[in-house]
Amino acid sequence: MEYLLHIVILVxxxxxxxxxxxxxxxxxxxxxxxxxxxxxxxxxxxxxxxxQFGASFGVGVLAxxxxxxxxxxxxSLPSLRLHDDYFVIATFGFQMILFSIFNNWMDLTRGxxxxxxxxxxxxxxxxxxxxxxFLLMAAFFASFAYLAVYLLTSSPFGRVLHAIREDEVFAxxxxxxxxxxxxxAFAVSAALAAMAGSLYAHYITYIDPTxxxxxxxxxxxxxxxxxxxxxxxxxxxxxxxxxxLPEALxxxxxxxxxxxxxRQIIYGALLVVMMMVRPKGLVGKxxxxx
Amino acid sequence: MLTQxxxxxxxxxxxxxxxxxxFGLIYSTARFFHFAHGIVFTAAPYVAFLSYTLLGLPFEAxxxxxxxxxxxxxxxxxxxxxxxxxSQGASALVLLLASLxxxxxxxxxxxxxxxxxxxxxxxxxxxxxxxxxxxxLTMLQxxxxxxxxxxxxxxxxxxxxxxxxxxxxxxxxxxxxxxxVGANSGRVLLWTFAxxxxxxxxxxxxxxxxxxxxxTMGMRALxxxxxxxxxxxxxxxxxxxxxxxxxxxxxxFCVWFISSQWQDAIVFLILLAxxxxxxxxxxxxxxxxxxx
Numbered sequence: 001m002e003y004l005l006h007i008v009i010l011v012x013x014x015x016x017x018x019x020x021x022x023x024x025x026x027x028x029x030x031x032x033x034x035x036x037x038x039x040x041x042x043x044x045x046x047x048x049x050x051x052q053f054g055a056s057f058g059v060g061v062l063a064x065x066x067x068x069x070x071x072x073x074x075x076s077l078p079s080l081r082l083h084d085d086y087f088v089i090a091t092f093g094f095q096m097i098l099f100s101i102f103n104n105w106m107d108l109t110r111g112x113x114x115x116x117x118x119x120x121x122x123x124x125x126x127x128x129x130x131x132x133x134f135l136l137m138a139a140f141f142a143s144f145a146y147l148a149v150y151l152l153t154s155s156p157f158g159r160v161l162h163a164i165r166e167d168e169v170f171a172x173x174x175x176x177x178x179x180x181x182x183x184x185a186f187a188v189s190a191a192l193a194a195m196a197g198s199l200y201a202h203y204i205t206y207i208d209p210t211x212x213x214x215x216x217x218x219x220x221x222x223x224x225x226x227x228x229x230x231x232x233x234x235x236x237x238x239x240x241x242x243x244x245l246p247e248a249l250x251x252x253x254x255x256x257x258x259x260x261x262x263r264q265i266i267y268g269a270l271l272v273v274m275m276m277v278r279p280k281g282l283v284g285k286x287x288x289x290x
Numbered sequence: 291m292l293t294q295x296x297x298x299x300x301x302x303x304x305x306x307x308x309x310x311x312x313f314g315l316i317y318s319t320a321r322f323f324h325f326a327h328g329i330v331f332t333a334a335p336y337v338a339f340l341s342y343t344l345l346g347l348p349f350e351a352x353x354x355x356x357x358x359x360x361x362x363x364x365x366x367x368x369x370x371x372x373x374x375x376x377s378q379g380a381s382a383l384v385l386l387l388a389s390l391x392x393x394x395x396x397x398x399x400x401x402x403x404x405x406x407x408x409x410x411x412x413x414x415x416x417x418x419x420x421x422x423x424x425x426x427l428t429m430l431q432x433x434x435x436x437x438x439x440x441x442x443x444x445x446x447x448x449x450x451x452x453x454x455x456x457x458x459x460x461x462x463x464x465x466x467x468x469x470x471v472g473a474n475s476g477r478v479l480l481w482t483f484a485x486x487x488x489x490x491x492x493x494x495x496x497x498x499x500x501x502x503x504x505x506t507m508g509m510r511a512l513x514x515x516x517x518x519x520x521x522x523x524x525x526x527x528x529x530x531x532x533x534x535x536x537x538x539x540x541x542x543f544c545v546w547f548i549s550s551q552w553q554d555a556i557v558f559l560i561l562l563a564x565x566x567x568x569x570x571x572x573x574x575x576x577x578x579x580x581x582x
Contacts, residue, residue: 031383078566085323085382089516090565093558096513100555218390225387261398268394275388276375 029165040212042194114208228284303538309515328512364487523574
């Protein structure tokens with residue numbers, strides 16, 4: 001039972017991440033490989049605040065989101081002037097730089113040693129220390145993320161994002177300052193990813209840089225694409241599929257060393273197959289990138 | 291010390307350059323980021339390892355087998371994945387994601403098949419390096435530098451003076467127009483993938499002879515190659531050479547003055563700086579945002 005709850009909690013955390021990326025990739029047509037970097041920023045910010053200053057969970061989440069948004073401007077203002085695959089490469093570079101910081105800035109992040117002993121969240125005196133309680137909280141955050149993405153994308157703001165995705169020059173010709181819209185979408189996406197990071201840090205109570213590698217970014221991209229980019233439930237479906245499928249492998253009885261590789265083989269292969277057979281994703285309606 | 295740092299920079303630069311010209315050749319014709327280029331780089335030394343240590347083929351033959359495998363692998367990716375995708379009208383982003391998927395699958399296949407530990411293609415007896423202007427280099431490192439200069443020169447001359455080179459440049463410029471005047475852009479792309487992949491395989495083999503191989507070596511090599519291509523300017527071999535030198539020098543001076551763990555972060559800072567201030571790189575053409 002605990003194990004099942006654990007999986008559902010993981011699904012919720014990844015659902016927040018995939019929703020955050022979908023706002024960019026699915027709705028605005030901006031593929032970012034830096035989602036794990038913002039996820040890590042959130043996790044490290046709230047973990048460090050909690051461990052070193054005893055800050056509460058709520059403060060940690062908000063601080064993580066604030067840090068992530070500020071950093072997102074440093075990345076997005078210059079790189080969103082670039083187009084398509086150049087933007088992908090710029091976010092890739094940023095992801096590598098942040099990973100390097102997580103991994104090498106020993107004084108702050110303790111590098112590969114990681115940060116142990118992150119306290120479990122306490123919200124208004126409610127100590128979240130069982131799986132069930134944490135699940136309730138994670139589900140609340142996930143619903144918040146989906147509601148935020150839904151409200152944003154069905155508003156006039158979202159319609160401009162869709163216009164940018166379809167034809168940016170056309171949106172500009174209608175007098176839209178597309179850079180401003182893209183920068184805002186990037187900031188919201190970074191904030192949501194950071195929120196997922198804080199949740200993760202306070203759930204596992206230990207973080208190290210290996211959770212925030214470029215492979216993690218690609219996993220989130222796979223979730224969005226396999227589920228269906230640009231649709232409301234697509235990212236959730238993707239998160240469910242890509243979290244539970246590898247867990248199912250545990251019961252096949254493979255040695256754990258091979259299981260990790262097999263997990264990546266599965267999502268890599270799914271990525272290729274989806275691109276070739278069903279670029280809309282399982283439940284999506286928007287033909288991704290064409 | 292200074293000459294040694296410069297020598298190390300040259301060695302690193304020649305590796306980046308070899309990956310970059312192969313990647314750049316593919317990118318400038320096919321117009322998408324072929325991430326799976328990284329696994330082509332990794333596959334060559336592993337196949338050579340298989341045929342040399344496990345099958346007992348002579349070293350030279352294994353080396354050739356490695357390059358041929360790389361060539362075939364790149365060609366197969368184009369035939370089995372990219373070409374069908376392109377005929378469905380897939381965008382550059384879709385191709386990029388598919389190639390990312392291929393990379394992940396194959397890298398993990400290599401991990402499962404050979405393990406994650408560092409392997410050596412051939413244990414060379416340790417000898418004192420040759421002294422060049424007060425720096426110590428091994429024979430292999432000199433060969434690597436020579437090979438990369440040679441490959442760059444041959445590719446440059448081929449592209450600029452031969453008919454094949456002209457056709458490749460035509461397809462790179464405008465595939466539809468090239469087809470209209472009788473070029474077979476599908477075949478040209480296939481050859482481009484094969485040639486670019488052969489260069490990646492060569493680069494992978496040379497690097498693995500120097501420092502050994504592990505399954506993730508291709509990712510770093512690819513990223514350095516991509517940065518080299520962008521900083522140098524798409525489609526410019528001269529630019530790639532300059533960029534490789536810039537990156538090699540920056541990294542090695544970083545190791546000298548700061549510390550080795552930040553050398554990759556610095557490269558990506560250079561990349562971001564170029565993307566912001568000079569997205570066309572040293573010698574590239576302006577990036578077009580829209581065309582009519």
